[in-house]
Amino acid sequence: MTPPTGRRERKKTQTRRALSDAALRLFLERGYDRVSVKEIADAADVSVTTLFTYFPEGKHTLVFDEDASREESLLAAVRQAEESVPGVLDALQAHLRERFRFLEESRDLKPFLELVESTPELAAHAGRMWLRHETALAEAIALRTGRGPDDIAVVALARYVLDLPQLARRSPDPLAALDHVIGLLKRGWGPDRPAPRDPGPPPSAADGQVRPP
Amino acid sequence: MTPPTGRRERKKTQTRRALSDAALRLFLERGYDRVSVKEIADAADVSVTTLFTYFPEGKHTLVFDEDASREESLLAAVRQAEESVPGVLDALQAHLRERFRFLEESRDLKPFLELVESTPELAAHAGRMWLRHETALAEAIALRTGRGPDDIAVVALARYVLDLPQLARRSPDPLAALDHVIGLLKRGWGPDRPAPRDPGPPPSAADGQVRPP
């Protein structure tokens, strides 16, 4: 394998950055709909054709150029969690809280977030990008709690947790809202109700993995 | 106020129907992407300009022309429910089950659903249309359970329930999946503590836990 250090590679990432930088700058200046792809291509000094070879999925993908690390940190949080549904939820809660604080406090990101929120097409795409982690998150949760990755409870939990930030952001106190709903999910998905003495008849094999607190 | 019984009104609804009928027929025949708006306009014997005065939100709205009754029946289910979160969830469960059966069993709708599912743009729009009922559902739930309509728990519950059908449809046994997740939500959002003796929540099918593979 050749190390990807050729001039070609360098120019490529350079051009890609020039494009998304120019796009973001123009979008923030004038709004998404009032900037044409031709203007972006001109600003980056490439042809429209070239722009679309770099971003074949369309104009809106120019805005979301870095994404790989988010999923990884999300999954890392789950992997380090205690091996139970409440444990996983605790870990996700902490992770989302931190992420939330970061987004809220970073002044640089404020206009960017406004741009995305105020442009339906971008908001929809951001949602899709975020929900795309659903499967990976479900797998991580399944692995950590000893359930199957197709278990509807696991899939639903993954989706609900991913839905949460967007939901909480509307609340006057997003962090409190986050905590509150995670608490509800923990109750619903958590260990069986306080079993006085006997765990009772284990109705399925996937039951024993849940560790009561 | 004049009763809307003029010839003008009649022609208008007529034209609107001609357009969406023609569109649906052509889409089912050839697929969404392989039908141009010009063809639809021609088939309905109007100009493209006219088509867009009837459907200004774009080509995809031609597919979803009747929608008002769905929200109403959803809200009606909530209004007739018992005045508690589990009561409301029971009612929603029953309503969704019925709706599910209807969609599955109706042969007429099968190709339509396939069309929507297989066209990303249409699937996304269908999702948006469905989630649009979120606020109304949250209000109804709030009213029925005596909470505030901005209560994050209520809003989250509304969204989660609306998310459910799409989620359950992926499962091999959608109805069981529906029941299962509703059961989990009931546990989470239900009464504060399990009553030591009283069964409390009414019997539901969502009792068995994890499906063995």
Added chain:
DNA sequence: TCAAATTTCATAGTGATTACAGATTCTTGC
């Protein structure tokens, strides 16, 4: 340096959507 592979480009589409301005059709007061 040469040739193959890759990247970029200008040109010319297609298809959705909108602006416009002149017809056409309906309603309404008489």
Added chain:
DNA sequence: GCAAGAATCTGTAATCACTATGAAATTTGA
């Protein structure tokens, strides 16, 4: 019934995202 006047319809032409194509320019490897 009839003449405004409003509402609706139409073709034309434009913009904009996106694609196909084939040729030119650049990079790479030998």
